[in-house]
Amino acid sequence: MALLGLGVAACSKPAPKTITLRLSLYKQEIAKQFKDLTDAFTAANPGIVINTEITPNDGGAAQAAAAAAGKLPDIIQSPAYAADFQLAKQGYAVDLTNLPVIKDVNPDLLDGVTYEGKIIALPTDVGTLGILYNKAIFAKYNLKVPTTYLELQQVAQTLKKNKITPFAGLLKENWSIGHFMELLHGSMLGAKGYDGLKGSAAIAKFAEDMNQGKADWGKVVDLKAMFRIMDWYHSNMSKNALNNAWNEEVAEFASGKTAMVVQGQWFINPTIAAEKAANTNFDIGFFPFTWSNNPAENKFFSSADSTFVLSTQSSPEKQAAAEKFLNFLATPEAIKIWTGEFKLVPAFKDADLSSMPSAFGDIAASESKLGSYSWEFSLAPDPTWENAMKNGALGYVLGKMTPDQIAASINKSWKENYKN
Numbered sequence: 001m002a003l004l005g006l007g008v009a010a011c012s013k014p015a016p017k018t019i020t021l022r023l024s025l026y027k028q029e030i031a032k033q034f035k036d037l038t039d040a041f042t043a044a045n046p047g048i049v050i051n052t053e054i055t056p057n058d059g060g061a062a063q064a065a066a067a068a069a070g071k072l073p074d075i076i077q078s079p080a081y082a083a084d085f086q087l088a089k090q091g092y093a094v095d096l097t098n099l100p101v102i103k104d105v106n107p108d109l110l111d112g113v114t115y116e117g118k119i120i121a122l123p124t125d126v127g128t129l130g131i132l133y134n135k136a137i138f139a140k141y142n143l144k145v146p147t148t149y150l151e152l153q154q155v156a157q158t159l160k161k162n163k164i165t166p167f168a169g170l171l172k173e174n175w176s177i178g179h180f181m182e183l184l185h186g187s188m189l190g191a192k193g194y195d196g197l198k199g200s201a202a203i204a205k206f207a208e209d210m211n212q213g214k215a216d217w218g219k220v221v222d223l224k225a226m227f228r229i230m231d232w233y234h235s236n237m238s239k240n241a242l243n244n245a246w247n248e249e250v251a252e253f254a255s256g257k258t259a260m261v262v263q264g265q266w267f268i269n270p271t272i273a274a275e276k277a278a279n280t281n282f283d284i285g286f287f288p289f290t291w292s293n294n295p296a297e298n299k300f301f302s303s304a305d306s307t308f309v310l311s312t313q314s315s316p317e318k319q320a321a322a323e324k325f326l327n328f329l330a331t332p333e334a335i336k337i338w339t340g341e342f343k344l345v346p347a348f349k350d351a352d353l354s355s356m357p358s359a360f361g362d363i364a365a366s367e368s369k370l371g372s373y374s375w376e377f378s379l380a381p382d383p384t385w386e387n388a389m390k391n392g393a394l395g396y397v398l399g400k401m402t403p404d405q406i407a408a409s410i411n412k413s414w415k416e417n418y419k420n
Contacts (some may be wrong), residue, residue: 003162019049021049021050024053033342080307082379082382084307088115099119106349107349110123110375123307126265128305132253132285133259134260148294156236167237167238167262168237174247177394190374192220200372216411249273265345276323286363299370302367339351
């Protein structure tokens with residue numbers, strides 16, 4: 001009996017060890033739905049549990065304190081891109097270059113997460129800026145989606161002749177016009193090229209040189225041409241733009257009083273909801289702001305909105321488990337949750353966006369054909385974006401700042417606020 005008992009004991013296997021990962025999430029608006037994603041991962045990977053912690057989007061202060069105490073989460077959701085670089089510079093970001101999921105990422109997004117030749121964060125969802133338009137108005141006046149600046153100007157002229165305001169506007173706050181100024185600067189820089197590079201790679205190299213004090217924001221593009229486009233855009237905005245904040249701009253576009261709006265894809269779902277209140281019910285389309293008369297240069301201004309960084313403070317065992325989670329994010333099951341529940345555009349190539357409004361499909365179609373330009377402002381120090389860029393753009397349209405003053409302010413702020 002003793003021998004029999006010994007045999008049973010020898011054949012039994014120890015229970016598998018459970019690995020518990022800590023994940024910090026700053027996008028509080030998806031916290032409830034995020035559990036569906038982690039539950040799906042755990043179901044596919046028994047033995048790995050993910051505990052999600054909500055972290056404020058405070059410029060990295062909370063993560064800096066955790067790092068100093070040796071208590072960084074295993075997986076860190078980070079706003080792209082400056083916060084990623086800060087973690088990498090301090091040695092807290094795991095090198096993800098050879099992770100299988102990286103091959104699934106839209107390649108235009110990878111320059112923004114590359115530090116000293118290594119990919120230090122996984123882009124997860126994308127923010128895209130361009131022109132949202134009312135398809136019903138375009139159809140009524142036989143307007144084609146413009147592919148050049150001249151065609152965009154002609155569309156605006158036709159709209160005004162028919163007493164339709166071309167663009168809804170938001171000038172009560174500084175962020176929207178700040179986005180537009182940076183859309184122009186980044187797009188012109190990407191098209192012209194910088195230091196032998198083009199597109200998003202040129203934008204990333206320019207930001208790197210700005211970090212080192214080797215570049216001048218005002219000298220890398222034709223500043224006069226850029227601000228002439230700013231003037232044209234401002235002149236074609238609604239008369240109420242100075243009094244419009246977010247809600248007013250949404251209502252203005254949803255009402256059908258304006259045909260277009262320069263905004264991000266985050267504007268789409270609120271507009272659809274507002275259409276019901278306004279009893280308008282029109283389809284929304286999306287195309288890049290066509291600032292150039294060369295169609296190939298007119299691309300969406302699109303970047304990772306958030307990323308995941310893996311902490312070097314975690315044990316090798318936990319890092320390996322966390323890598324499994326990142327690889328899971330590109331699976332059809334995860335993408336379905338990302339689009340259907342989070343209502344966010346995944347950063348992965350050929351992601352299925354069929355569950356989202358058709359305007360999101362316009363992003364995918366354009367970017368698969370032309371690519372995109374990455375967000376220059378996401379590579380700048382936060383104070384430079386928050387103060388010099390946003391305030392400079394609004395100051396210009398209000399007649400309080402000149403282009404040269406804006407450039408000088410950005411150069412000064414970037415130099416003072418970049419942390420080595």
